[in-house]
Amino acid sequence: MPGDVPVESLFPRLESLLPRVQKPIQYVGGELNAVVKEWATADVRWCLMYPDAYEVGLPNQGVQILYEVLNEQPGVLAERTYSVWPDLEALMREHGVPQFTVDAHRPVGAFDLFGVSFSTELGYTNLLTALDLAGIPLEATDRTDDHPIVIAGGHAAFNPEPIADFLDAAVLGDGEEIVLAVTEVVREWKREGSPGGREELLRRLAVSGGVYVPRFYDVDYLPDGRIKRVAPNRPGVPWRVAKHTVMDLDRWPYPKQPLVPLAETVHERMSVEIFRGCTRGCRFCQAGMITRPVRERSITGIGDMVQAGLAATGFEEVGLLSLSSADHSEIGAVAKGLADRYDGTNTSLSLPSTRVDAFNVTLAGELSRGGRRSGLTFAPEGGSERIRRVINKMVSEDDLIRTVTTAYAHGWRQVKLYFMCGLPTETDEDVLQIAELAKRVISAGRQAAGRGDIRCTVSIGGFVPKPHTPFQWAAQLDHETTDARLGKLRDAIRSDRRYAKAIGFRYHDGKPGIVEGLLSRGDRRIGRVIKAVWAEGGRFDGWSEHFSFDRWMRCADAGLAGEPVDVSWYTTRERDHAEVLPWDHLDAGLDREWLWEDWQDALSEVEVEDCRWTPCYDCGVCPGMGTEIQVGPTGRQLLPLTPSRAG
Amino acid sequence: MGRRPDGPLQPPPVQRLRLRYAKRGRLRFTSHRDFQRALERALRRAQLPVAFSQGFSPHPRISYAGAAPTGVASEAEYVEIALTRRCDLEAVRTALDESLPAGLDVLEVVEADTPDLAARLQASVWLVRLPGVTAAAAATATSRFLAADAVEVERLTRQGRRRMDARAPVVRIDVLGDAEADGGSEEDGCAILRVVVRHVTPAVRPDDVLTGLRVVADLAPPSPPLVTRLAQGPLDEQAGTVADPLTADRQPTELPTGRLDRG
Numbered sequence: 001m002p003g004d005v006p007v008e009s010l011f012p013r014l015e016s017l018l019p020r021v022q023k024p025i026q027y028v029g030g031e032l033n034a035v036v037k038e039w040a041t042a043d044v045r046w047c048l049m050y051p052d053a054y055e056v057g058l059p060n061q062g063v064q065i066l067y068e069v070l071n072e073q074p075g076v077l078a079e080r081t082y083s084v085w086p087d088l089e090a091l092m093r094e095h096g097v098p099q100f101t102v103d104a105h106r107p108v109g110a111f112d113l114f115g116v117s118f119s120t121e122l123g124y125t126n127l128l129t130a131l132d133l134a135g136i137p138l139e140a141t142d143r144t145d146d147h148p149i150v151i152a153g154g155h156a157a158f159n160p161e162p163i164a165d166f167l168d169a170a171v172l173g174d175g176e177e178i179v180l181a182v183t184e185v186v187r188e189w190k191r192e193g194s195p196g197g198r199e200e201l202l203r204r205l206a207v208s209g210g211v212y213v214p215r216f217y218d219v220d221y222l223p224d225g226r227i228k229r230v231a232p233n234r235p236g237v238p239w240r241v242a243k244h245t246v247m248d249l250d251r252w253p254y255p256k257q258p259l260v261p262l263a264e265t266v267h268e269r270m271s272v273e274i275f276r277g278c279t280r281g282c283r284f285c286q287a288g289m290i291t292r293p294v295r296e297r298s299i300t301g302i303g304d305m306v307q308a309g310l311a312a313t314g315f316e317e318v319g320l321l322s323l324s325s326a327d328h329s330e331i332g333a334v335a336k337g338l339a340d341r342y343d344g345t346n347t348s349l350s351l352p353s354t355r356v357d358a359f360n361v362t363l364a365g366e367l368s369r370g371g372r373r374s375g376l377t378f379a380p381e382g383g384s385e386r387i388r389r390v391i392n393k394m395v396s397e398d399d400l401i402r403t404v405t406t407a408y409a410h411g412w413r414q415v416k417l418y419f420m421c422g423l424p425t426e427t428d429e430d431v432l433q434i435a436e437l438a439k440r441v442i443s444a445g446r447q448a449a450g451r452g453d454i455r456c457t458v459s460i461g462g463f464v465p466k467p468h469t470p471f472q473w474a475a476q477l478d479h480e481t482t483d484a485r486l487g488k489l490r491d492a493i494r495s496d497r498r499y500a501k502a503i504g505f506r507y508h509d510g511k512p513g514i515v516e517g518l519l520s521r522g523d524r525r526i527g528r529v530i531k532a533v534w535a536e537g538g539r540f541d542g543w544s545e546h547f548s549f550d551r552w553m554r555c556a557d558a559g560l561a562g563e564p565v566d567v568s569w570y571t572t573r574e575r576d577h578a579e580v581l582p583w584d585h586l587d588a589g590l591d592r593e594w595l596w597e598d599w600q601d602a603l604s605e606v607e608v609e610d611c612r613w614t615p616c617y618d619c620g621v622c623p624g625m626g627t628e629i630q631v632g633p634t635g636r637q638l639l640p641l642t643p644s645r646a647g
Numbered sequence: 648m649g650r651r652p653d654g655p656l657q658p659p660p661v662q663r664l665r666l667r668y669a670k671r672g673r674l675r676f677t678s679h680r681d682f683q684r685a686l687e688r689a690l691r692r693a694q695l696p697v698a699f700s701q702g703f704s705p706h707p708r709i710s711y712a713g714a715a716p717t718g719v720a721s722e723a724e725y726v727e728i729a730l731t732r733r734c735d736l737e738a739v740r741t742a743l744d745e746s747l748p749a750g751l752d753v754l755e756v757v758e759a760d761t762p763d764l765a766a767r768l769q770a771s772v773w774l775v776r777l778p779g780v781t782a783a784a785a786a787t788a789t790s791r792f793l794a795a796d797a798v799e800v801e802r803l804t805r806q807g808r809r810r811m812d813a814r815a816p817v818v819r820i821d822v823l824g825d826a827e828a829d830g831g832s833e834e835d836g837c838a839i840l841r842v843v844v845r846h847v848t849p850a851v852r853p854d855d856v857l858t859g860l861r862v863v864a865d866l867a868p869p870s871p872p873l874v875t876r877l878a879q880g881p882l883d884e885q886a887g888t889v890a891d892p893l894t895a896d897r898q899p900t901e902l903p904t905g906r907l908d909r910g
Contacts, residue, residue, distance in 0.1 A: 011673065018718070028673040030673060262682075313692070314690070
């Protein structure tokens with residue numbers, strides 16, 4: 001670990017570069033509620049990163065929560081860093097300015113731990129940029145005791161194998177408790193005088209059972225390219241590493257002091273997570289599978305967080321976050337209670353991620369009392385009844401029509417519908433059904449609204465199979481077929497002049513999905529591909545203006561030459577039951593046999609109900625992880641707030 | 648639950664305030680839009696009774712006057728806000744200053760007793776530090792610039808290249824001599840210019856004047872200049888000085904209800 005010598009702020013050196021870059025404000029920090037601690041007051045120091053541009057990374061709840069949880073601890077310091085855009089990267093290289101934190105502009109390389117949160121695999125090249133700018137060797141095994149421990153978290157860390165070469169460690173699941181546990185291990189090891197150096201610290205983390213250290217596992221391959229086995233290579237290191245689950249969300253009301261940036265970001269609102277986990281059982285949804293079980297924040301806990309957060313930030317909008325917000329057991333009382341509390345204060349409330357359900361329109365109406373009713377978004381995901389049974393999205397066409405009719409009748413002018421293309425067993429017919437659905441939506445909507453100017457937007461992207469889901473064995477649809485299918489859908493929508501103008505069509509082409517698929521279900525052999533893409537200039541792969549499909553394919557061809565595998569082997573190939581998957585040694589709690597049965601059920605178009613209101617179907621998470629469903633109702637109500645001052 | 652097309656009824660404004668604020672240190676990199684968001688949030692945090700416009704999507708009644716460019720510090724930025732309840736001026740200043748990040752500092756709050764602040768902001772005084780440029784070099788360039796009838800410069804804007812005369816709006820430039828060692832390295836010096844520029848359309852900004860110095864005398868600072876707006880207000884053409892634009896508001900006139908600037 002780097003020594004405890006004081007580090008100087010890099011800001012004076014950075015400052016003269018800032019007039020020469022776009023949006024310099026994103027690099028200066030100074031956000032409301034940011035914390036800067038004296039270097040010497042801490043014995044464990046974390047640098048947290050969201051590997052995307054500041055405008056995307058700053059609002060990330062995971063980073064904000066861990067930032068606050070860590071900084072609340074005496075003797076612990078946490079600062080943040082984000083990806084710098086290529087204009088600043090070039091200037092930093094030219095002037096020898098290393099990757100810096102935005103809080104105190106300290107060099108990232110001076111911290112004990114460098115924690116990187118991956119919501120998506122498309123941040124992998126940005127990890128390499130940050131490591132390189134920080135002066136940290138890209139390959140974990142090249143690092144010395146002078147370098148931070150590089151540790152990954154976030155949903156993509158449930159299969160960190162493609163970036164295993166670049167990581168010292170990874171943690172799975174909720175971060176609140178494990179960051180504190182890791183901090184304690186580091187603190188103790190430093191207090192003892194760092195015995196055994198970096199290797200010993202990693203060993204201590206690995207044997208704790210809660211931290212995955214890739215270098216302590218050997219991967220053997222079969223001649224045909226499949227994995228033979230993944231096995232620990234030293235004593236005490238567990239065969240499988242389990243995810244972490246925080247119980248009782250009311251005990252973790254974070255962020256209490258949400259960061260308020262000066263720069264404009266993608267979410268200009270405060271977020272309150274009203275529950276974690278989802279058991280709806282949509283088979284494509286990695287988030288729903290890996291965050292089980294459902295743990296609700298209580299209605300009063302939500303009310304307190306909204307109140308404290310608004311006072312701490314001055315935000316004018318509050319988003320009630322979760323994977324399916326209307327599923328909170330007391331969402332009606334929450335919505336009404338909050339709407340009553342903030343009536344007349346020009347504070348707006350929003351409920352992202354709502355299911356197709358007429359009740360949700362009522363909810364949205366409650367939340368937008370007196371405000372705008374510009375648009376509502378629903379996600380039927382699949383166009384035909386059949387494909388929705390395959391993906392276990394238990395929504396019928398009549399449900400959808402009823403829901404949107406309610407919306408149009410209550411003053412909404414625009415409804416957005418999200419779909420996926422390339423789902424398992426899908427045919428052109430399933431996707432073309434989306435056009436029929438959209439036309440029915442408009443026709444029913446015109447009738448309900450009593451006017452012709454209502455609109456509906458169909459938004460569709462390619463499906464990418466993800467680890468730890470029933471579709472982890474599925475073949476991804478190749479990008480040519482995806483694009484052709486989307487083209488047919490576009491033509492079907494455009495061809496009917498009665499509706500064409502009322503239906504917007506937005507789609508994402510299939511190529512980025514193939515790269516995402518390669519990185520999602522990749523193994524350690526993909527690391528060299530990522531490194532080559534980065535070396536050739538790959539940055540910000542989540543941004544269409546920076547993403548290059550051709551570069552990825554070229555580097556994959558070169559990197560995998562001589563291996564019995566290629567891009568299509570990783571993406572469009574269906575796996576069988578016996579194949580060892582690269583993430584099988586990482587335990588999301590889901591019983592592999594249950595996942596396989598659910599995959600078979602998908603193929604037979606058999607649906608599975610939500611376990612919150614039907615008997616347990618043995619996905620394996622609760623007994624395996626020692627957790628349980630935590631839902632209300634509590635029966636409590638939100639009381640009116642006593643105004644702190646007249647006005 | 649019926650739709651309310653007119654939106655909630657907003658209480659009317661009863662007090663109009665003018666604020667002078669500073670943009671200092673690293674927060675000089677805030678753009679005008681960044682500042683607008685920060686101010687609106689600070690007003691909410693400070694729980695000040697800001698008036699909102701009527702209608703379906705009410706917005707706070709705040710009007711901004713000629714903001715300094717991104718990257719330029721300022722000691723003299725002005726904004727007007729309307730409140731629905733009369734408040735103590737110093738209490739407003741303190742509450743708002745505490746709710747804004749350090750570096751965006753509220754310096755003064757006065758009640759708007761006179762119309763049209765924007766029209767009084769006729770010129771600005773800019774302090775330009777040029778690290779790595781000696782006072783002698785700066786003086787030579789300045790006198791050449793001032794001797795010219797016109798100095799055409801080009802600026803890259805989002806709309807493309809724009810050509811303008813950087814000379815005409817410049818009222819005066821004083822070279823204040825080398826700064827202490829807090830600028831560039833000691834041997835190179837750090838010239839400080841005090842530039843008075845009339846507000847014209849399209850705006851001529853301090854960096855346009857610096858481009859002008861490069862055009863006439865090849866003055867090219869090795870590192871980016873540090874610019875601070877010291878003042879903006881009514882211009883005395885003869886003296887080349889800029890007065891305080893809030894003087895009139897600080898000394899209320901006899902007129903009882905002279906709020907002609909009701910927007």
